[in-house]
Amino acid sequence: xxxxxxxxxxxxxxxxxxxxxxxxxxxxxxxxxxxxxxxxxxxxxxxxxxxxxxxxxxxxxxxxxxxxxxxxxxxxxxxxxxxxxxxxxxxxxxxxxxxxxxxxxxxxxxxxxxxxxxxxxxxxxxxxxxxxxxxxxxxxxxxxxxxxxxxxxxxxxxxxxxxxxxxxxxxxxxxxxxxxxxxxxxxxxxxxxxxxxxxxxxxxxxxxxxxxxxxxxxxxxxxxxxxxxxxxxxxxxxxxxxxxxxxxxxxxxxxxxxxxxxxxxxxxxxxxxxxxxxxxxxxxxxxxxxxxxxxxxxxxxxxxxxxxxxxxxxxxxxxxxxxxxxxxxxxxxxxxxxxxxxxxxxxxxxxxxxxxxxxxxxxxxxxxxxxxxxxxxxxxxxxxxxxxxxxxxx
Numbered sequence: 001x002x003x004x005x006x007x008x009x010x011x012x013x014x015x016x017x018x019x020x021x022x023x024x025x026x027x028x029x030x031x032x033x034x035x036x037x038x039x040x041x042x043x044x045x046x047x048x049x050x051x052x053x054x055x056x057x058x059x060x061x062x063x064x065x066x067x068x069x070x071x072x073x074x075x076x077x078x079x080x081x082x083x084x085x086x087x088x089x090x091x092x093x094x095x096x097x098x099x100x101x102x103x104x105x106x107x108x109x110x111x112x113x114x115x116x117x118x119x120x121x122x123x124x125x126x127x128x129x130x131x132x133x134x135x136x137x138x139x140x141x142x143x144x145x146x147x148x149x150x151x152x153x154x155x156x157x158x159x160x161x162x163x164x165x166x167x168x169x170x171x172x173x174x175x176x177x178x179x180x181x182x183x184x185x186x187x188x189x190x191x192x193x194x195x196x197x198x199x200x201x202x203x204x205x206x207x208x209x210x211x212x213x214x215x216x217x218x219x220x221x222x223x224x225x226x227x228x229x230x231x232x233x234x235x236x237x238x239x240x241x242x243x244x245x246x247x248x249x250x251x252x253x254x255x256x257x258x259x260x261x262x263x264x265x266x267x268x269x270x271x272x273x274x275x276x277x278x279x280x281x282x283x284x285x286x287x288x289x290x291x292x293x294x295x296x297x298x299x300x301x302x303x304x305x306x307x308x309x310x311x312x313x314x315x316x317x318x319x320x321x322x323x324x325x326x327x328x329x330x331x332x333x334x335x336x337x338x339x340x341x342x343x344x345x346x347x348x349x350x351x352x353x354x355x356x357x358x359x360x361x362x363x364x365x366x367x368x369x370x371x372x373x374x375x376x377x378x379x380x381x382x383x384x385x386x387x388x389x390x391x392x393x394x
Contacts, residue, residue, distance in 0.1 A: 001114045003257035004221070004320065005029055005327065024207030024214070026221060026320035026382060027118065028365075029327045030074075031338070041328040044071040045367045045381065070368045070376070074328045076361035077149045081109055085352040099343075099352060106341060106356035109135065114358070117148060119223075119276060121364045122325050122383050123316050124155045125286050127278035134276070149361035154287035155385040156366065156378050157294040161195075163188055163388040168195070172288025175280075175302050175387060180309025183231050184317065184388040186241065186266050189222070192319060192386065193267040196220065201369050203321035203384060206270075208258070213251045221258065221270050225277030225315045227390035229262065232271065241266055269319065278316040279390075280304045297366075297378035308389060315390040323365055324382030330359040 005027040021029040030041055046069045054060050085091075085102040116136040120126050126139040137144050139152070154160075155172065162174035163182040168191050196203050205218030213219075224232070235241065244265035249255050262273040280286055283306045287299040304314050329338035342355045364383060368376035 001027060001111070001118055001327070003260075004118075004325075022207070022209065024204075024322050026122075026206060026322065026324040027327055028323050028325070029329065031329050039076050039330070041074045041076070041326070042071055043074060043326050043365060044069055068370070072326075072363070072366060074326050074361055074363040075150055076328050076330045076359060077146075078332075079110075079113065079147075079358040079360070081106060081113075081356050083354050083356075085354060087347060087351040099354070102352070102354040103341070106354060110339070110356055110358060116276065117362055118325055118327070119274070119278065119318075120148060120152055121150070121362050122320065123278040123318050123385060124153055124364065124380075124383075125278055125280075125316065126152070127280055127286075127316065128284055129277045129279045150363040153297070153364055153366060153380075154289055154299045155383070156297060156380045157289045157291055158377065159380040159384050160288065161192070161384065161386050163386070168192070168386070171291055172286070172302050172387070173290055175286070175288070175304050175314060178305050178308055178314060178387070178389055180312040180389050180391075182389045183391075184224075184228050184386065186232065186235050186237055188386070188388075189266045189269055189271070192384065193269060196319075196384070200372055201379065203319070203382060204323065206320065206322055208252065208256050211251055213248070217248075217268065219248065219268055219270055221272060221320045222317055222386075223274050223320065224271055224317045225279065225390070226273060226275070227277070227392060228315050228317055228388060229271070229273040230393075231390065232264065241271075245270060280314040280316075282306050282308045282313070295375060295377055311392055312389045313392055314387050317386045317388065319384040319386065321382040321384075324380075325362055326365050327362050328360060332357055332359045 083102040085098040207214040241264040249259040288302040332340040
Protein backbone atom coordinates (compact mmCIF):
# COMPACT_ATOMS: atom_id res chain seq x y z
CA UNK A 1 0.00 0.00 0.00
CA UNK A 2 2.75 2.47 0.96
CA UNK A 3 4.60 2.18 -2.34
CA UNK A 4 1.39 3.14 -4.19
CA UNK A 5 0.72 6.10 -1.89
CA UNK A 6 2.48 9.44 -1.84
CA UNK A 7 3.39 11.68 1.08
CA UNK A 8 1.88 14.85 2.46
CA UNK A 9 5.20 16.71 2.38
CA UNK A 10 4.75 18.49 -0.95
CA UNK A 11 1.08 19.44 -0.61
CA UNK A 12 -0.33 22.96 -0.40
CA UNK A 13 -1.89 24.32 2.78
CA UNK A 14 -5.49 23.39 1.91
CA UNK A 15 -4.67 19.76 1.18
CA UNK A 16 -2.47 19.49 4.24
CA UNK A 17 -5.38 20.72 6.31
CA UNK A 18 -7.59 18.03 4.82
CA UNK A 19 -4.87 15.45 5.38
CA UNK A 20 -4.64 14.13 1.81
CA UNK A 21 -1.58 12.54 0.21
CA UNK A 22 -0.37 13.31 -3.30
CA UNK A 23 -3.18 13.10 -5.90
CA UNK A 24 -0.69 11.84 -8.48
CA UNK A 25 -0.43 8.39 -6.85
CA UNK A 26 -2.80 5.40 -7.27
CA UNK A 27 -3.78 5.20 -3.60
CA UNK A 28 -4.83 8.46 -1.94
CA UNK A 29 -4.81 8.61 1.84
CA UNK A 30 -7.37 10.91 3.44
CA UNK A 31 -7.13 11.68 7.15
CA UNK A 32 -10.05 14.11 7.52
CA UNK A 33 -11.59 12.07 10.32
CA UNK A 34 -8.37 11.95 12.31
CA UNK A 35 -9.16 15.53 13.38
CA UNK A 36 -12.91 15.23 13.88
CA UNK A 37 -15.63 12.76 14.73
CA UNK A 38 -17.70 10.85 12.21
CA UNK A 39 -17.51 7.70 10.14
CA UNK A 40 -17.92 8.97 6.55
CA UNK A 41 -15.53 10.88 4.29
CA UNK A 42 -16.86 12.58 1.15
CA UNK A 43 -14.66 12.58 -1.98
CA UNK A 44 -15.62 14.99 -4.78
CA UNK A 45 -14.72 15.22 -8.46
CA UNK A 46 -15.26 18.36 -10.55
CA UNK A 47 -15.56 17.87 -14.31
CA UNK A 48 -13.05 19.64 -16.53
CA UNK A 49 -14.47 22.92 -17.85
CA UNK A 50 -14.88 22.78 -21.62
CA UNK A 51 -16.67 24.77 -24.31
CA UNK A 52 -15.55 27.47 -26.69
CA UNK A 53 -13.90 30.73 -25.48
CA UNK A 54 -15.48 34.16 -25.58
CA UNK A 55 -13.81 36.41 -28.14
CA UNK A 56 -13.08 40.12 -28.30
CA UNK A 57 -15.34 42.57 -26.47
CA UNK A 58 -18.36 40.27 -26.36
CA UNK A 59 -20.39 40.66 -23.18
CA UNK A 60 -19.13 37.87 -20.89
CA UNK A 61 -21.58 38.49 -18.06
CA UNK A 62 -23.87 35.56 -17.36
CA UNK A 63 -22.07 33.29 -19.81
CA UNK A 64 -19.95 31.37 -17.29
CA UNK A 65 -19.61 27.62 -17.64
CA UNK A 66 -21.11 25.96 -14.54
CA UNK A 67 -19.03 23.76 -12.28
CA UNK A 68 -20.28 20.18 -12.61
CA UNK A 69 -19.36 17.67 -9.94
CA UNK A 70 -20.16 14.25 -8.55
CA UNK A 71 -19.24 12.78 -5.20
CA UNK A 72 -18.90 9.51 -3.34
CA UNK A 73 -18.74 8.61 0.32
CA UNK A 74 -16.28 6.28 2.03
CA UNK A 75 -17.15 4.76 5.39
CA UNK A 76 -14.61 3.83 8.05
CA UNK A 77 -14.78 1.21 10.81
CA UNK A 78 -12.57 -0.26 13.51
CA UNK A 79 -10.41 -3.29 12.65
CA UNK A 80 -9.07 -5.27 15.62
CA UNK A 81 -6.81 -8.30 16.02
CA UNK A 82 -5.88 -10.01 19.28
CA UNK A 83 -2.84 -12.28 19.77
CA UNK A 84 -2.63 -14.38 22.93
CA UNK A 85 0.99 -14.51 24.10
CA UNK A 86 0.23 -17.28 26.59
CA UNK A 87 1.02 -17.61 30.28
CA UNK A 88 4.00 -18.14 32.51
CA UNK A 89 4.49 -21.79 31.61
CA UNK A 90 4.25 -21.05 27.86
CA UNK A 91 7.06 -18.51 28.32
CA UNK A 92 9.05 -20.98 30.45
CA UNK A 93 9.04 -23.58 27.66
CA UNK A 94 10.77 -21.35 25.10
CA UNK A 95 13.84 -19.12 24.95
CA UNK A 96 11.94 -16.61 22.80
CA UNK A 97 10.24 -13.57 24.31
CA UNK A 98 6.56 -14.27 23.57
CA UNK A 99 5.48 -10.66 24.07
CA UNK A 100 7.88 -9.45 21.38
CA UNK A 101 6.76 -12.23 19.04
CA UNK A 102 3.10 -11.29 19.59
CA UNK A 103 3.87 -7.65 18.73
CA UNK A 104 5.82 -8.74 15.64
CA UNK A 105 2.87 -10.88 14.53
CA UNK A 106 0.57 -7.86 14.73
CA UNK A 107 3.13 -5.75 12.86
CA UNK A 108 2.98 -8.29 10.01
CA UNK A 109 -0.77 -8.94 10.16
CA UNK A 110 -2.06 -5.43 9.56
CA UNK A 111 0.02 -4.68 6.43
CA UNK A 112 -1.33 -7.92 4.92
CA UNK A 113 -4.86 -6.90 5.86
CA UNK A 114 -4.41 -3.43 4.34
CA UNK A 115 -2.87 -4.88 1.17
CA UNK A 116 -5.59 -7.50 0.65
CA UNK A 117 -8.48 -5.12 1.34
CA UNK A 118 -6.95 -2.65 -1.14
CA UNK A 119 -6.40 -5.30 -3.83
CA UNK A 120 -9.94 -6.64 -3.46
CA UNK A 121 -11.43 -3.16 -3.84
CA UNK A 122 -9.42 -2.08 -6.90
CA UNK A 123 -9.99 -5.44 -8.63
CA UNK A 124 -13.68 -5.41 -7.81
CA UNK A 125 -13.67 -9.02 -6.56
CA UNK A 126 -12.04 -11.29 -3.99
CA UNK A 127 -11.62 -14.34 -6.25
CA UNK A 128 -11.13 -17.84 -4.87
CA UNK A 129 -7.41 -18.03 -4.00
CA UNK A 130 -7.02 -19.20 -0.41
CA UNK A 131 -4.19 -20.04 1.98
CA UNK A 132 -2.82 -19.05 5.36
CA UNK A 133 -1.53 -15.79 3.88
CA UNK A 134 -5.05 -14.59 3.12
CA UNK A 135 -6.76 -12.83 6.03
CA UNK A 136 -9.66 -11.46 3.95
CA UNK A 137 -12.29 -14.22 3.61
CA UNK A 138 -14.00 -15.31 0.40
CA UNK A 139 -16.80 -13.14 -0.95
CA UNK A 140 -19.36 -15.77 0.05
CA UNK A 141 -18.37 -15.54 3.72
CA UNK A 142 -21.04 -13.84 5.89
CA UNK A 143 -18.40 -11.51 7.41
CA UNK A 144 -16.95 -10.41 4.05
CA UNK A 145 -19.03 -7.22 3.80
CA UNK A 146 -18.19 -6.09 7.32
CA UNK A 147 -14.45 -6.66 6.82
CA UNK A 148 -14.37 -4.73 3.53
CA UNK A 149 -16.42 -1.92 5.19
CA UNK A 150 -17.43 -0.40 1.84
CA UNK A 151 -19.09 -2.29 -0.99
CA UNK A 152 -16.77 -4.11 -3.37
CA UNK A 153 -17.80 -2.82 -6.79
CA UNK A 154 -17.43 -4.89 -9.95
CA UNK A 155 -15.41 -3.11 -12.67
CA UNK A 156 -17.45 -0.63 -14.67
CA UNK A 157 -18.12 -1.75 -18.24
CA UNK A 158 -15.84 0.94 -19.71
CA UNK A 159 -12.93 -0.13 -17.47
CA UNK A 160 -13.13 -3.92 -17.88
CA UNK A 161 -11.28 -5.89 -20.58
CA UNK A 162 -10.83 -9.61 -21.22
CA UNK A 163 -8.09 -11.13 -23.37
CA UNK A 164 -9.68 -12.66 -26.46
CA UNK A 165 -7.02 -14.37 -28.59
CA UNK A 166 -4.87 -11.54 -30.04
CA UNK A 167 -7.37 -8.86 -29.00
CA UNK A 168 -9.06 -7.38 -25.97
CA UNK A 169 -12.84 -7.50 -25.58
CA UNK A 170 -14.55 -4.86 -23.48
CA UNK A 171 -16.80 -6.07 -20.67
CA UNK A 172 -16.82 -9.07 -18.37
CA UNK A 173 -19.31 -11.15 -20.37
CA UNK A 174 -16.35 -12.38 -22.42
CA UNK A 175 -15.38 -14.47 -19.37
CA UNK A 176 -18.11 -16.90 -20.41
CA UNK A 177 -16.08 -17.94 -23.47
CA UNK A 178 -12.49 -17.39 -22.30
CA UNK A 179 -10.15 -20.30 -23.16
CA UNK A 180 -6.63 -21.43 -22.29
CA UNK A 181 -5.05 -19.62 -25.24
CA UNK A 182 -6.31 -16.24 -24.00
CA UNK A 183 -3.12 -15.44 -22.08
CA UNK A 184 -1.80 -11.93 -21.60
CA UNK A 185 1.00 -10.87 -23.96
CA UNK A 186 3.02 -7.72 -24.47
CA UNK A 187 0.94 -6.96 -27.57
CA UNK A 188 -2.10 -6.73 -25.31
CA UNK A 189 -0.26 -4.16 -23.20
CA UNK A 190 0.33 -2.19 -26.41
CA UNK A 191 -3.43 -2.31 -27.01
CA UNK A 192 -4.12 -1.18 -23.45
CA UNK A 193 -1.83 1.82 -23.90
CA UNK A 194 -3.67 2.70 -27.09
CA UNK A 195 -6.99 2.40 -25.24
CA UNK A 196 -5.74 4.71 -22.48
CA UNK A 197 -4.49 7.26 -25.03
CA UNK A 198 -7.87 7.31 -26.78
CA UNK A 199 -10.21 7.30 -23.78
CA UNK A 200 -12.70 10.18 -23.80
CA UNK A 201 -11.89 10.63 -20.12
CA UNK A 202 -8.41 9.23 -19.81
CA UNK A 203 -6.83 7.34 -16.94
CA UNK A 204 -4.65 9.94 -15.23
CA UNK A 205 -1.00 8.95 -15.15
CA UNK A 206 0.96 8.15 -12.00
CA UNK A 207 3.30 10.96 -10.98
CA UNK A 208 6.15 10.00 -8.68
CA UNK A 209 7.82 12.69 -6.63
CA UNK A 210 11.05 13.96 -8.21
CA UNK A 211 10.32 12.20 -11.54
CA UNK A 212 11.36 14.68 -14.27
CA UNK A 213 9.73 12.50 -16.94
CA UNK A 214 6.29 12.48 -15.30
CA UNK A 215 4.75 14.96 -17.76
CA UNK A 216 6.55 14.12 -21.00
CA UNK A 217 6.55 10.33 -20.55
CA UNK A 218 3.37 9.42 -18.64
CA UNK A 219 3.37 6.18 -16.68
CA UNK A 220 0.76 3.81 -15.30
CA UNK A 221 1.20 0.85 -12.93
CA UNK A 222 -0.02 -2.66 -13.73
CA UNK A 223 -0.24 -5.15 -10.87
CA UNK A 224 0.13 -8.70 -12.21
CA UNK A 225 -0.50 -11.95 -10.31
CA UNK A 226 2.39 -14.43 -10.41
CA UNK A 227 1.17 -16.74 -13.17
CA UNK A 228 0.30 -13.87 -15.52
CA UNK A 229 3.68 -12.26 -14.90
CA UNK A 230 5.43 -15.58 -15.57
CA UNK A 231 3.74 -15.88 -18.94
CA UNK A 232 5.00 -12.41 -19.91
CA UNK A 233 8.56 -13.55 -19.14
CA UNK A 234 8.33 -16.15 -21.93
CA UNK A 235 8.01 -13.41 -24.57
CA UNK A 236 10.87 -12.84 -26.99
CA UNK A 237 11.20 -9.19 -25.92
CA UNK A 238 12.04 -10.09 -22.31
CA UNK A 239 15.34 -8.18 -22.23
CA UNK A 240 13.72 -4.97 -23.50
CA UNK A 241 10.77 -5.47 -21.10
CA UNK A 242 13.12 -5.49 -18.12
CA UNK A 243 15.51 -2.84 -19.41
CA UNK A 244 12.75 -0.26 -19.91
CA UNK A 245 11.97 -0.47 -16.18
CA UNK A 246 15.65 0.02 -15.32
CA UNK A 247 15.81 3.04 -17.63
CA UNK A 248 12.74 4.68 -16.08
CA UNK A 249 13.97 4.07 -12.53
CA UNK A 250 17.21 5.86 -13.45
CA UNK A 251 15.26 9.13 -13.77
CA UNK A 252 14.74 9.17 -10.01
CA UNK A 253 17.43 10.36 -7.60
CA UNK A 254 16.52 7.55 -5.21
CA UNK A 255 15.03 4.35 -6.54
CA UNK A 256 11.32 4.32 -5.78
CA UNK A 257 9.96 1.13 -4.10
CA UNK A 258 7.62 0.65 -7.06
CA UNK A 259 10.69 -0.41 -9.07
CA UNK A 260 11.85 -2.91 -6.45
CA UNK A 261 11.19 -6.64 -6.81
CA UNK A 262 10.18 -8.21 -10.12
CA UNK A 263 9.16 -5.47 -12.55
CA UNK A 264 9.17 -4.77 -16.24
CA UNK A 265 7.96 -1.89 -18.38
CA UNK A 266 6.23 -1.77 -21.72
CA UNK A 267 4.86 1.22 -23.61
CA UNK A 268 4.73 3.42 -20.51
CA UNK A 269 3.09 0.79 -18.31
CA UNK A 270 5.15 -0.39 -15.33
CA UNK A 271 4.31 -4.08 -14.81
CA UNK A 272 4.84 -5.22 -11.23
CA UNK A 273 4.52 -8.79 -9.97
CA UNK A 274 2.44 -9.16 -6.81
CA UNK A 275 2.33 -12.14 -4.48
CA UNK A 276 -1.43 -12.65 -4.37
CA UNK A 277 -3.94 -13.39 -7.12
CA UNK A 278 -7.55 -12.45 -7.72
CA UNK A 279 -8.29 -15.76 -9.38
CA UNK A 280 -11.39 -17.55 -10.72
CA UNK A 281 -11.65 -21.25 -11.52
CA UNK A 282 -13.76 -22.79 -14.29
CA UNK A 283 -17.52 -22.45 -13.65
CA UNK A 284 -17.03 -20.04 -10.74
CA UNK A 285 -19.19 -16.93 -10.67
CA UNK A 286 -18.14 -13.30 -10.50
CA UNK A 287 -20.01 -10.00 -10.75
CA UNK A 288 -19.80 -7.97 -13.96
CA UNK A 289 -21.49 -4.96 -15.52
CA UNK A 290 -22.84 -5.59 -19.01
CA UNK A 291 -22.96 -3.05 -21.83
CA UNK A 292 -26.74 -2.78 -21.34
CA UNK A 293 -26.16 -1.75 -17.72
CA UNK A 294 -23.20 0.57 -18.36
CA UNK A 295 -25.23 3.67 -17.48
CA UNK A 296 -26.58 2.23 -14.22
CA UNK A 297 -23.64 0.06 -13.05
CA UNK A 298 -26.13 -2.68 -12.17
CA UNK A 299 -24.17 -5.87 -11.56
CA UNK A 300 -25.01 -9.31 -12.91
CA UNK A 301 -23.56 -12.76 -12.31
CA UNK A 302 -21.16 -14.14 -14.92
CA UNK A 303 -19.82 -17.70 -14.83
CA UNK A 304 -16.28 -18.45 -15.97
CA UNK A 305 -16.20 -20.73 -19.01
CA UNK A 306 -16.43 -24.32 -17.74
CA UNK A 307 -14.27 -25.40 -20.69
CA UNK A 308 -11.46 -22.91 -20.17
CA UNK A 309 -8.95 -25.77 -20.31
CA UNK A 310 -7.31 -28.21 -17.93
CA UNK A 311 -4.88 -26.55 -15.54
CA UNK A 312 -6.02 -23.01 -16.41
CA UNK A 313 -7.89 -20.39 -14.42
CA UNK A 314 -8.69 -16.73 -14.93
CA UNK A 315 -6.40 -14.25 -13.15
CA UNK A 316 -7.10 -10.56 -12.88
CA UNK A 317 -4.48 -7.88 -13.52
CA UNK A 318 -5.21 -4.25 -12.76
CA UNK A 319 -3.83 -1.07 -14.30
CA UNK A 320 -3.74 1.81 -11.84
CA UNK A 321 -3.66 5.47 -12.67
CA UNK A 322 -3.78 8.35 -10.23
CA UNK A 323 -6.51 8.41 -7.58
CA UNK A 324 -7.68 4.83 -8.03
CA UNK A 325 -8.40 4.03 -4.37
CA UNK A 326 -9.48 6.19 -1.47
CA UNK A 327 -7.88 5.09 1.83
CA UNK A 328 -9.65 6.94 4.63
CA UNK A 329 -8.64 6.93 8.28
CA UNK A 330 -10.03 8.14 11.58
CA UNK A 331 -8.54 8.78 14.97
CA UNK A 332 -8.20 5.90 17.40
CA UNK A 333 -9.06 6.94 20.96
CA UNK A 334 -6.18 4.94 22.43
CA UNK A 335 -3.34 6.47 20.44
CA UNK A 336 -4.84 9.56 18.80
CA UNK A 337 -3.75 8.10 15.43
CA UNK A 338 -5.31 5.59 13.04
CA UNK A 339 -3.22 2.70 14.43
CA UNK A 340 -2.88 1.57 18.04
CA UNK A 341 -1.94 -1.42 20.17
CA UNK A 342 -2.86 -2.35 23.73
CA UNK A 343 -1.64 -5.02 26.16
CA UNK A 344 -3.77 -6.71 28.80
CA UNK A 345 -2.78 -9.11 31.56
CA UNK A 346 -5.37 -11.57 32.87
CA UNK A 347 -5.60 -14.75 34.98
CA UNK A 348 -4.04 -13.05 38.00
CA UNK A 349 -1.54 -11.23 35.73
CA UNK A 350 -0.03 -14.51 34.49
CA UNK A 351 -1.31 -14.41 30.90
CA UNK A 352 -0.88 -11.71 28.24
CA UNK A 353 -3.01 -10.64 25.27
CA UNK A 354 -1.95 -8.00 22.75
CA UNK A 355 -4.55 -6.07 20.72
CA UNK A 356 -3.87 -4.16 17.50
CA UNK A 357 -6.37 -1.76 15.89
CA UNK A 358 -6.87 0.28 12.72
CA UNK A 359 -9.58 2.90 12.30
CA UNK A 360 -10.16 3.11 8.56
CA UNK A 361 -11.91 2.11 5.37
CA UNK A 362 -11.16 1.90 1.65
CA UNK A 363 -13.15 2.27 -1.54
CA UNK A 364 -12.41 2.27 -5.24
CA UNK A 365 -12.96 5.81 -6.51
CA UNK A 366 -15.91 5.89 -8.91
CA UNK A 367 -17.72 8.86 -10.38
CA UNK A 368 -20.47 9.40 -12.94
CA UNK A 369 -18.72 11.10 -15.84
CA UNK A 370 -20.32 12.82 -18.82
CA UNK A 371 -19.76 10.70 -21.94
CA UNK A 372 -19.92 13.76 -24.21
CA UNK A 373 -23.63 13.43 -24.98
CA UNK A 374 -24.89 14.56 -21.58
CA UNK A 375 -25.31 11.03 -20.25
CA UNK A 376 -23.56 10.33 -16.95
CA UNK A 377 -21.70 7.02 -17.04
CA UNK A 378 -20.41 5.41 -13.81
CA UNK A 379 -16.64 5.10 -14.28
CA UNK A 380 -13.85 3.64 -12.19
CA UNK A 381 -11.73 6.77 -12.06
CA UNK A 382 -8.22 5.32 -11.81
CA UNK A 383 -8.59 1.60 -12.57
CA UNK A 384 -8.66 -0.65 -15.63
CA UNK A 385 -9.13 -4.38 -15.01
CA UNK A 386 -7.74 -7.01 -17.40
CA UNK A 387 -8.76 -10.67 -17.14
CA UNK A 388 -6.73 -13.38 -18.83
CA UNK A 389 -6.23 -17.14 -18.75
CA UNK A 390 -3.25 -18.31 -16.71
CA UNK A 391 -1.59 -21.69 -16.39
CA UNK A 392 -1.60 -22.80 -12.76
CA UNK A 393 1.81 -23.95 -11.54
CA UNK A 394 0.38 -26.42 -9.00
